[in-house]
Amino acid sequence: MIKKSTFKSGYLPYLLILPQILITLTFFYWPAVQGLRQSFFLSDPFGQSSKFVWFYNYIELFTDPLYLKSIMITVTFSIAVATVSITLGLFIATMANRALRATALVRTLLIWPYAVAPAISGILWLFLLHPSYGIVALAIDKWLGVEWNPVLYGRDAMIMITMASSWKQISYNFVFFMAGLQAIPKSLIEAAAIDGASSFKRFWAITFPLLTPTFFFLSVMNIIYSFFETFGVIHTVTQGGPGGSTNILVYKVYQDGFVGLNLGSSAAQSVVLMSLIILITFLQFRYVEKKVQYTG
């Protein structure tokens, strides 16, 4: 789309878009192409020699049990984070929308965790769930009678990073659900009330269906978040351990490429992630964008 009345100038529009283009070419497209190229080569860790090997890196990758495990971990982790943070966000937003008093204060109290870095959220939960000092860990031990130790048990470590990553995301979801709830016309709810529908009935029959676009959108955003932005949580809290049980895909790329210097494999993993995010973006624009219309 473009304005009907435009300016005429030979070089000015190019000059204005130039900085953006230069940066995208240098730091986005060139590295992406390099990554794609590297994924077809096998090179020694010192970068002295490399050999074209076709799809060897990819075949190695998808026959590597560790990589398949990492895929499973990432999927479990992202579904857990999305479920926990969306459910809590929706619940709190519904309550806040019902509240008549102190709405501004409520919003203030719920919004700020958005500004906390994932890594810091990780540190806070590391303390709360610390096997010897954490109060939440103590409560789990005492009330649930489960032996809790995220340093030793993969399952516990997974729960820990899920808590740390979801906590921060609750406020993000809250903001969007609040906006979605406020965009629902009051007249619809009132009409249902006159017809005798109870509060719960109104929620499930009217509010919830009208929120589905927000719901879809937030699912996509939360999954992207847990795939890519939780790197900080993993790096500060578990470093992928214990025994690789929290080694999500993005962390594995970093581990194998930057720390382990296995260039070919790391590049192939990057390409896999790239295809994944292209797919997600495509789905989002194809299916989600259309439905978001009536949230305003």
Place this chain on the structure above:
Amino acid sequence: MIEKTPILDIFTYVFLIIGILIVGFPIIYSLIAATLSLEEVSKVPMPLIPGDQFLVNMKEAWTRGNLGNQIFNSIVMATGITVGKIVISMIGAFSIVYFDYRLRVVAFASVFCTLMLPVEVRILPTYEMAANVLGPLQGVWDMLHMNGFVSWFAGHDIEVSLNWSLLDSYTGLTLPLIASATCTFLFRQFFLTVPEELCEAAKMDGASPMTFFRKILFPLSKTNIAALIVIEFVYGYNQYLWPLLITTDPDMTTAVIGLQNLIPQADDLPEWNVALGAAMMVMLPPVLIVLSMQRWFVKGLIEKEK
């Protein structure tokens, strides 16, 4: 409210308070921990009444973690990213919306597709690029055998090697992150809603494109800019992977990464009071910005994702 539902109303407030407590608990608890002495914080469970060691712990965290320096780095990085992103996406969107030129669609598409290339999926090659931004040019130079040509021209052997490293520099921390599809998109959407008549009138009065931009578009965009300042500052300040890759010098690390050195490991003294005190200080700048500009923040968050 539509009908009187006293019981449900009570439940609403009770659940709301529980919700706020769940969200606030980690911070409140850590704040209390930051006021305790080492003996108190290592008790299980630790006392829930704030102690008097707050300033002592803060001071210890400040010096041990070199926080002054790191928070400064973080703020420089966040400000650089914020300003850079807003400036280049605003002029970029202006170019795309208000000019008709041949490569317009190509330019827009190429900016838009960066949405699909977050730094996380191209870690190593982007690092290599930052290590020597002129690397690709060097390749072209070598391919054209320019060294031989220059040597022949100068009459003696000259070896040209192009090298510009962004590692451990503020430029490196900010520049690769300031291209933004979402910001450009936001400004584009906004410019499209600006009435056509404004541009017509400005042209009739003989205003140049840049005068129109400065005197009309910029003032109109102020609320959008305010909203983006909040979002992008938080984004920049909380970056993790990129600064981790390109800084090796401890003086150039950012605060969020530096915190890791303060976490007590298995064999250390369990100085959680110091670690959490540091965490509180590090998270303060973005939290303050979000709280003080709350209205812009909510607007920015929702508009940006639309």
